[in-house]
Every structure is written in C-alpha cells, then in structure tokens.
Amino acid sequence: MGHLVRAGLRECSRRKAVTMGTSEYARIADHGLIGDLRTTALVATDGTIDWWCVPRFDSPSVFASLVDQRTGGHCRIRPARSDAPGRQLYFPDTAVLITRFSTDEGIGEVVDFMPPSPDPADATPRWLVRMVRCVRGRMDFRLDIAPRFDYGRALHQTVVTDEGALFESADTSVVLHTIREPGDTALRLVGELDLHAEITLETGQVRGIVLEQNPLGPPRALPVAEVERAFQDTVRFWHTWLSRSTYQGRWREAVDRSAITLKLLTHAPSGALVAAPTAGLPEQLGGERNWDYRYTWVRDASFAVSSLLDLGFTDEATAFARWLADRYEEGGIGPSGPLRVLYRVDGSPDVPEQVLDHWEGHRGSAPVRVGNAAGDQLQLDIYGELFDALYRAHQHGLRVGRPGWRALCGLLDWLADNWDRTDEGIWETRGGRRDFTYGRVMSWVAFDRGLRLAAELGLPAPVERWRAARDLVHDQVWQHGWNPERRAFTQQYGGEVLDASLLRMARAGFVAPQEPAWLDTLAAMERDLVVDGQVLRYDPAASPDGLVGSEGTFSLCTFDYVGALARSGRSAEARLLFERALTHANHLGLHAEEIGLTGEQLGNFPQAFTHLALIDAAVTLDRLCGTEPGPGLWVG
Known part of the structure; x- marks a missing residue:
C-alpha cells in the first residue's frame, strides 16, 4: 500500500509550502469555471485549481489558494519548462474547460471537467477530471497537489499507492486516481502531505488524474478510454441541456x-x-x-x-x-x-x-x-x-x-x-x-x-x-x-x-x-x-x-x-x-x-x-x- 504519513498542518506548511507574495495571486478574471451541479472548481490560466469545496458549494474548501496562497491548498498541472500562462477556452457550448500550453518542444492541453448528474437521487461519488494530453511534439508536465481541508484548518493524512493516493481528514476524503494505459509505469508521487509527479507525453498521448470526493473504494488506475467516455458524456449532457434554449437573438x-x-x-x-x-x-x-x-x-x-x-x-x-x-x-x-x-x-x-x-x-x-x-x-x-x-x-x-x-x-x-x-x-x-x-x-x-x-x-x-x-x-x-x-x-x-x-x-x-x-x-x-x-x-x-x-x-x-x-x-x-x-x-x-x-x-x-x-x-x-x-x- 505504499507509505502512510500523518503530520501537523503547521509543520508541513513551514517545511514544504512555498510562500508567495500577494502579487503572485492569479487575478480573479484569470479563471474558468467547471462544475457537476453539486459544486464547482475554479481553474486559473496557469493550470492551477485554486478553489474547490466538497461535496457541495457551501462545504469547506479543499483547494483555496485563491484566497490564501500559504495554507489554502491547490492542484496544479503545467509544463515543467515554462512559466508562460496557458490560453483557455471552453469546448463549444459546454462547461468543459481546456487550458493550452505552448513550449519550444510542443503543445499540450489540460482538459478539466466534472461529469454532471441531474438526478437528485444520484449518490455516486463525484469526479473532478484533469486529462493531460500532448497535441504536438513532446511535453513534460508537472503535477503538484496540496490539499488543505476545512479551510486549511484540519489535519489530514496521505496514503500513496501504485494506483494513486488517498487524502483523508476527519470529515472529508479525496482519492486521486491515475489515468494511464495498460503497461504504463505508475505516476511517481513523492511527498508527505503534498504530492508531486512528472508526466512526459508524446504527440497523441493522454494521461492525467481524477479526484473523487468521498470515494467508495481505494485509488485505481483508470484506462484512458474510460475517462474519454466520461468526457463524451459530459459534452453530451451540456449540448442536450443547451439545445432547449429558445434564444435566437444577436448575442x-x-x-x-x-x-x-x-x-x-x-x-x-x-x-x-x-x-x-x-x-x-x-x-x-x-x-x-x-x-x-x-x-x-x-x-x-x-x-x-x-x-x-x-x-x-x-x-x-x-x-x-x-x-x-x-x-x-x-x-x-x-x-x-x-x-x-x-x-x-x-x-x-x-x-x-x-x-x-x-x-x-x-x-x-x-x-x-x-x-x-x-x-x-x-x-x-x-x-x-x-x-x-x-x-x-x-x-x-x-x-x-x-x-x-x-x-x-x-x-x-x-x-x-x-x-x-x-x-x-x-x-x-x-x-x-x-x-x-x-x-x-x-x-x-x-x-x-x-x-x-x-x-x-x-x-x-x-x-x-x-x-x-x-x-x-x-x-x-x-x-x-x-x-x-x-x-x-x-x-x-x-x-x-x-x-x-x-x-x-x-x-x-x-x-x-x-x-x-x-x-x-x-x-x-x-x-x-x-x-x-x-x-x-x-x-x-x-x-x-x-x-x-x-x-x-x-x-x-x-x-x-x-x-x-x-x-x-x-x-x-x-x-x-x-x-x-x-x-x-x-x-x-x-x-x-x-x-x-x-x-x-x-x-x-x-x-x-x-x-x-x-x-x-x-x-x-x-x-x-x-x-x-x-x-x-x-x-x-
């Protein structure tokens, strides 16, 4: 099962957190919104999720570095060799967000979405999907994830496995599933409370992670095909919903x-x-x-x-x-x-x-x-x-x-x-x-x-x-x-x-x-x-x-x-x-x-x-x- 570490939040913050000046906050406008009709997440143009509350809008946060860079928590995926911000767009007529990055070696994308379920009785654990793909050439991505539960006030423990990781506090747990093809080497997750991984992709390859709220089971390796089906289902949901609009005006x-x-x-x-x-x-x-x-x-x-x-x-x-x-x-x-x-x-x-x-x-x-x-x-x-x-x-x-x-x-x-x-x-x-x-x-x-x-x-x-x-x-x-x-x-x-x-x-x-x-x-x-x-x-x-x-x-x-x-x-x-x-x-x-x-x-x-x-x-x-x-x- 890997290793288990439990540590105090303050100690972890002193030892590992990178303190950023106020000028390094992403601007409010530099974000896209994704959601699943239960909660939402904000994704900055640099590939950082800096606001996410689970399992509902009004629940305590897991990621909130938008309001405190030190102890708010975040999940960042971006090219390892560039500090340039990404360019964002929505997949047309949906809430699927694409953040594109360009480097001298290639072009890559992070595709963020949360498969919605309009069924009020659906108690299935919800997903936050971060698909990472190389569009052209080669790209080295860096993943950093630092959850901070209950507005940064709660202790948590981190369990790392070959399939992913479990972040667990007294009231809330989040599982990180890896997205990979059969035969892939597992993502290298290194850290104590916080995790880091390197993802190297060639043209056409897709990998990434899925964060699952209050999961029913342990971390697992998700086939790329399973996550791409979730992507298609999410696109279909939004297209079907928006098709009911009767608006035919200028704007x-x-x-x-x-x-x-x-x-x-x-x-x-x-x-x-x-x-x-x-x-x-x-x-x-x-x-x-x-x-x-x-x-x-x-x-x-x-x-x-x-x-x-x-x-x-x-x-x-x-x-x-x-x-x-x-x-x-x-x-x-x-x-x-x-x-x-x-x-x-x-x-x-x-x-x-x-x-x-x-x-x-x-x-x-x-x-x-x-x-x-x-x-x-x-x-x-x-x-x-x-x-x-x-x-x-x-x-x-x-x-x-x-x-x-x-x-x-x-x-x-x-x-x-x-x-x-x-x-x-x-x-x-x-x-x-x-x-x-x-x-x-x-x-x-x-x-x-x-x-x-x-x-x-x-x-x-x-x-x-x-x-x-x-x-x-x-x-x-x-x-x-x-x-x-x-x-x-x-x-x-x-x-x-x-x-x-x-x-x-x-x-x-x-x-x-x-x-x-x-x-x-x-x-x-x-x-x-x-x-x-x-x-x-x-x-x-x-x-x-x-x-x-x-x-x-x-x-x-x-x-x-x-x-x-x-x-x-x-x-x-x-x-x-x-x-x-x-x-x-x-x-x-x-x-x-x-x-x-x-x-x-x-x-x-x-x-x-x-x-x-x-x-x-x-x-x-x-x-x-x-x-x-x-x-x-x-x-x-």
Missing part, C-alpha cells in the same frame, strides 16, 4: 455562456441556486467587503429563474419552486418573515458568519469570511422578486397547485401586515434599518403579481385586502420615495441619495418607461451613478452602509441600466453600452460582481447577478432595438 454566444454559468450554480439534488461559487473575494482590493456568496438567496435565485425562463428553461423554475415550498412548510416566522433572506442549498437556515483569521485574503484583502450574517436581516424586497418569478413561470405554462397557492396566500397575508417596516434593503447594508424605496416597490410587485395570479387562475384569495395594500404602497412610494427637488426617486424615503436598484422600477411595471418622472430619475442617475457607461450601486460616502471603504461599479446595475435605456426609447445608446459592458467579461465570457477603476474584475466570481442581468438586457434589446418611442407608450 447568442454571451447569452449561452451566461445560461451555462447559471446552470453550473444550480444544486441538482435540491433545486437551489447559489449566488456565486466563491467566498472572500474582495469588492475592493485590500478592503473589508469580502463576503461568502455560496448560499441560496431567495432574491438572486428568483432573478435567475426568471432569466432562465426567458430562454425557455422551465425545469429549473419547477425545482426551485418546490425547494421554496419546502422552506415555507418548515413553518415559523423568522427575521424576514415566513421566508429567510438566504439558506444553505439543502434548506438549512444555519449560516453563521465567521472570519478565517489564519488566511491573508486574496492579494492581502482580509478579512476572509465564511457564512453570511445577512441571513438574519429583514429584506422585504424578496417577496416581490419571488412573486414576479412565479408569475413569469405561470406565463410560461407552469401552474400553481392548491397547496402551493395556499402557501403563497400565507406569504402575501404576512406581507400585508408587514410591508410598512424599515429593513436592511437589497444591498444588505449593516448601518441599520431604513425606509428603502426599492423594498416598497417590490412589495407592490408582490401584491400585483399575486392579484394577477388569483384572477388568471380563478383561485380563491383575499383580493380586496391585497388590492388595498398594493394601492397603499403605490401611493406611499410616490409621496415619500419621489424627491421633487432632485427630480428623482431616491434610495430612502425623504432622502437625496440615488440607488441603482431602482433601475428595475420600469421593468417591474411600477412606472411607465416614458413617464417624465422616470426619465428624470434616469437623468439623475446618469449624473450621480454612471461612470463611462458603468453603474455604481450608490454612494457609500453619502449614504453610510456600516462598512469601511468603497467598491467598483456593479455589473448587475450596468446591465439593468441597459435595459432601462432600451425601454425608455434610447435603444441605440443601450446597445452601445451593452456591447461595451460585454468587453469587461474575461477571456471565457465570465463576469464577476464588480469592475474596478482599472477595469479589473472584483468580487465573487462568477456572479449569478451579473449573468442573469446580461441575459435580461440581451432579451430586452432583441425585443426593442430599432424601435422608437411612439404615441401611447405614456399618457400623462
């Missing part, structure tokens, strides 16, 4: 990549969607705005479902609706009412926030947080986003059954009693509760969509109560959310600060897109929040949010701005800004949360918010581009 490549990204953020066993697959990536380099987004926000998931519905994907909406119904059936009134702001993917509300103070953070951006205290906030807007998504599902032919309708009635009855409360708002500020205008607008949306569903489905409901609440909210927003001096709807009642969340007012139907008050609001936002076509959420200096520092432009808001311009008749300008926003994608078409002053991607990556808003903007432009405002769009 098909960007929209398809965004759709695949949203699907990768879906947890198949539960139907939940996470906001992003990462934690701790900074919104400002060196700043404290470093959050954990590996959970399911009712708001973000509702937005994502709506965007996927616009592309013809209905299964995701059905699965998410069932997941939400389970949350409601669990009963109880929490900080945000019958539904919490966010949950773990299995529906657990237990997401306590903690700081990993042994990690330095991405490029020195501490603190690194896991968990998220926003789960204990009151955010009234989540009900509007949920009901809007459910109404869109209804428009796409999905029907609400009687038990589901009773649950929805319970939500709206609670909201009718609670909509006129201060809350923390969509941006989850930590400076205290306020009368946020966006929260009231989305409360109006919740009542409006509930009334529409009741009327169109002929279902029993206290419609008079809902209608009265809807009308009260509408009048209140116009009375207190509109600032006549600023000629704009403002972030808070009676305030002067603008907020880009209100770009969704016309899309939600609260105001007409040609209404003078709305056009004035757009003009005010352009003066205060728009920078070279990119949009800030709000000004933290003018509206303190309880946090230190600033942030970049928020890509969700940029794409929302594009949609708002198009609806208001400025389609040519909207199209130009959309094309410019697409240039901020990385080399694979992936977007983070924000864009910094230098154009660098910031925040957790890739971000569901950004990709769903990209889809919304593209669909809106396809529908409205080339049209001009005409009579009847607004009647004063």
